[in-house]
Amino acid sequence: MRKSNIILIIFTIVLSSAFAKNTFAGEGLFNNKRFTDHTYVGPFNISNNKAKQAKSKLASDLSELQTNLEVNLIYQDIQFSLTPETIKFDIDMTLANANSGEDNPIIANVSREGLATILNQELSWIQFPEDAVDSVAAGIEKELQSGIMPRNVHITDYLGTNVIPDEVVGSSEYSIDGISPALSKAIHALNQTVIGPFETFSLMELLTGPEVGPLSDEEMTLLSSILYSAILQTNFHIDERNISSVVSPNIQPGFEAAMNQTLGLDFKFTNPNKTVFTIRAAWSSGAISLVIEGKPFYYTYEPAITNIETYEPRIIRQYSAFVHEGQVFVSQEGKHGVEAIVKRTLSVDGQVVETENVSEDFYAPVHRIEIHPLSKSDSVPNNSTTEESDTTQNFGTHTETEIETPGPEGVESDNSGSNEVSDKNGELEEEVIYDKSGLPIGK
Template identity: 25%
Template sequence: MEHAKGFGLLIGMTAFLLLFTYVGPMGWQLVSGEEKVYEPNTSVAGISIGGLTESEASTKLSGHVSDWERQRDILLESETEKVRISSDFFLFDVEATLDEVVEGTDQDLVVRTDESYQSEVESQWKPALRTNFEWEDWTAAVLEKASDLEEEPLVYSVYNFVPSDVSPLLETVAEYEISVKETSLLSELVSSMDTLTLKSEQEFSLIEAAEELPVSINEETLSIVATTIFGAALDTNFAIQQRHISQKLPDYAVLGREASVKPSQNDDFVLYNPNSSDYIISLSLEGSNLIVEVRGYPFVEQYFSSVEDVQAIEPRTIVRYSSFVNPSDVQVEQEGETGQRAFVYRSSRGESGIREKIAEDYYPPVNRVELRYGVEGEENNDSSGSGGDVSADDSTGNNNDRDQDAASDDTNTDTDADGETEGNPDDAKEVDPSNPIWEQDEADKEK
């Protein structure tokens, strides 16, 4: 009984304090006729009303609301329709907002929507979209931004507010194909990997997907599949989070469209799906063509890719000399191959109109290697008239590393007559075949 009395006393005291705190000032304002003044650090939608009376705060907030509404339309986009909704759709209640203000805090604006717009908006959509559009979820998302008077555009894709499995709404949003030499390994891989799911707002790893399959895989077949998927993904809004290329462009790929996968080096191909719905990647082999289709809800904007600023990088000529070559002869140990560089871009047509650089692809040239007549320690002038100076290493007798394979510019180096080291062809001095780099042949070293 004593506990009950104590508890009742505690409740009574708490009620008195609350009444004194909140009702007391209001009673004083009624008696004195003075307006309430908001305490410092009090704000609504980030707009400070500290030190203002209620009428001043109401005027200030109403002005900000009017400015925000004048600059805002709502855009609901599908692949075929863009429905603009006037800012009259919002019904702000500044008076109710001020009634709910808690001193010393930031308060959201009280706002609701004019529901009479719903039938007008949905009448512009095809039946499957009209039936499945989640109007309440969308209005909740819009009201969240309006209550804070957020400055970002109120642009929404209708497909972000429908369930992810409405079959009549699914379309092929991108496709790509390459010509391949069919092998049993590739056929088995494609048969097992005929459909891949890119989950909403999640990453997709090709290596992880392949590891779950009950078939043998190798780097070449994975790279062929990755190349085809990459070609299709460039025409979507999927983020390319990890992608590699080979040292040499494979026969099945075109410049700017290759993707190399090497599980042994952890070189993966990884995509990220930023959309609120899943997408399905379908693979199929039709004769000598590997085809990829990406199916899902249509994108509001149209995406397309381009390969630009294509450059040919000419090979250098590496000359080695030997006394076992006739003075008038030139033996070609390795034919040169031209390298390539290009930039890959993705663009979109729509309200945002993005253009982004996806990659800069570089395939190094393969140097031409020639063997000509010459003897160590002597000035060498061949009968063709295209002579050259002995490299700096030759003049000192340090010949240990000069017979490296010139076919791999990215891993090997050659020293030219000026003592400069060859690396990236952009940084190296180009050598004309008529003024070559001279190297000593291995056969002469053994003399």
């Protein structure tokens, strides 16, 4: 054997011996280490313990934590659990990095292979590359440092922007030949609006801003209804939504979101997700189009009108001596009442998993008011007061009201001038009202 080889062997033996000696010495120093007051690992107190006792106590605490482990992975509108078997707590590394008298993190290791299996099972339509799985695992390990359960981990916090591309999650379109300059500015202001995580959005605040001109309530209602139809295709929470008192001729019942500046009626909604969404709106080719873009949802949301019922209006007849014989004066045209029930299905891969109620919108019918001539045979009932009779003599007229074609049960006339009232048996009684103004009722 050459001399150089002998020297190399001797050097290796000496170096190994020194490393072993230092290792034993290091272990001895660690075992003699003492943690002072206010030393915590996660929520666990290891104060005033030597390393050996601290390790024993921490092992017991972490064993209990492993038993009660609850880690929920959240992606948009779906939540699923991370199995405890994929998580291991490193006691030695935790204590080795712990500083005496401080709050220290728990060091945990998440199995990349186990995490990838769970992600592929629950979100099979998303392709998670290896670096994306590693990033999510590192994020979970960071979340576990506090040791407080349960832990809700939004996996989108730890994914790159390109892992799950944005797409259209809701859309709506309304055909219209032309729009006012103010409505054009409103659409432009709404375009590119960003809805941040957990952000609440008020359409009234946007539409009354300085960059938008004065809008009519009808224009506001039209734009908010278009937006509402798109919002129903997402998991956004509706915080405020109103309907008009009568059916709109332009908006389908069930999908109206009425706005009124005088009454302060707004349309508000909240993004409950940890991701950002963008509203894109435009008017072109005779239509207002609106889409919502963002990370796709787990569920597909499909709103639909499941039932619609119409109510016939009543015909209210009023009589006046100021209407000529053979003529009928219509002081108010009637409108049908409508009840629309909207529900929404949640489906996955075309399979419906849940149906939820969205709204039950009721528009009361508008009664038709007709004023007919007062026939000569009409006379004042015996139960009229002396004052009323004197008035009849002075003006030579009186006005009566009849109701024809009763509406649906439970719908009452809102005509305050009607002189027919229901008695306890539900039968109509007639009460004479005199026209002291000299004008037909309803004018």
